[in-house]
Amino acid sequence: MHAALEAEGIVVQFGGLVAVNDITLSLDEGEIFGLIGPNGAGKTTLFNALTGYAPMRRGKVSLFGEDITQLPAFVRARLGIGRTFQIERPFEELTVLENVLIPAFLHRARRSDAERVAWDALEQAGIADRAHQPSADLNLARRRRLELAKALSLKPKVLFLDELMAGLNPPALAEMIGFVRTLTKSGLAVLMVEHIMKAVVELCDHVMVLASGERIAEGSPEQVTNDPKVIEAYLGDSDEPGDR
Numbered sequence: 558m559h560a561a562l563e564a565e566g567i568v569v570q571f572g573g574l575v576a577v578n579d580i581t582l583s584l585d586e587g588e589i590f591g592l593i594g595p596n597g598a599g600k601t602t603l604f605n606a607l608t609g610y611a612p613m614r615r616g617k618v619s620l621f622g623e624d625i626t627q628l629p630a631f632v633r634a635r636l637g638i639g640r641t642f643q644i645e646r647p648f649e650e651l652t653v654l655e656n657v658l659i660p661a662f663l664h665r666a667r668r669s670d671a672e673r674v675a676w677d678a679l680e681q682a683g684i685a686d687r688a689h690q691p692s693a694d695l696n697l698a699r700r701r702r703l704e705l706a707k708a709l710s711l712k713p714k715v716l717f718l719d720e721l722m723a724g725l726n727p728p729a730l731a732e733m734i735g736f737v738r739t740l741t742k743s744g745l746a747v748l749m750v751e752h753i754m755k756a757v758v759e760l761c762d763h764v765m766v767l768a769s770g771e772r773i774a775e776g777s778p779e780q781v782t783n784d785p786k787v788i789e790a791y792l793g794d795s796d797e798p799g800d801r
């Protein structure tokens with residue numbers, strides 16, 4: 558049995574800056590893997606490398622045992638890698654359903670099939686009730702749900718969530734945690750970058766902590782949140798954790 562996603566020795570360099578230094582990780586079906594760390598740690602860059610949006614200096618990425626290292630992002634998406642973006646940019650003038658139909662059409666040529674996939678994604682992300690509303694009218698919590706629905710309409714096997722919970726109020730956060738938990742029940746593997754520790758602790762099976770591109774700790778949420786190195790580099794900051 559191959560892992561859903563395996564990354565070995567990932568290095569990403571921007572000029573003289575090593576943004577991600579020799580990171581190795583493995584993620585099984587149905588598992589939620591959390592990636593945490595201070596701003597500028599390299600979390601989004603690692604996501605970009607694994608999903609095909611950032612060039613890797615070194616390393617290997619495999620999806621269910623298949624080497625995808627050389628494949629561009631759109632091919633990785635077709636093979637089952639879905640992602641949300643830290644800054645969501647829906648087509649404002651399109652409805653919620655239309656926004657979700659666009660990725661659905663990438664793998665379903667018939668309109669009826671694409672619509673079925675899109676409606677499923679809207680239901681899973683809890684935003685089916687807004688299907689016909691222009692996405693410009695959505696509040697933050699619903700924009701996040703739309704971002705999740707767009708990723709789900711690719712029918713991913715591995716889903717990358719980049720700070721999906723940031724800025725949500727407590728009820729919206731609790732609902733989003735519930736949506737993500739339900740998704741993994743059907744075997745979806747999830748990799749999430751998240752500053753909201755409540756979400757990390759409640760959802761993640763395994764957590765890796767990055768700082769300045771380096772892995773500084775790894776383990777269960779309980780292990781890493783009690784690790785003195787992690788408290789010093791990240792959790793103990795007088796600043797609020799948060800990218801924005």
Ligand SMILES: Nc1ncnc2c1ncn2[C@@H]1O[C@H](COP(=O)(O)OP(=O)(O)O)[C@@H](O)[C@H]1O
Nearest residue numbers: 571576594595596597598599600601602603800
């Ligand atoms: N396209 C880029 N070109 C140059 N430097 C970048 C680029 N993207 C990110 N960086 C740098 O890489 C480091 C990691 O950034 P990032 O991955 O966004 O961190 P995080 O998501 O953990 O906050 C930062 O120092 C950032 O300035």
Ligand SMILES: [Mg+2]
Nearest residue numbers: 600601643800
């Ligand atoms: Mg980031």
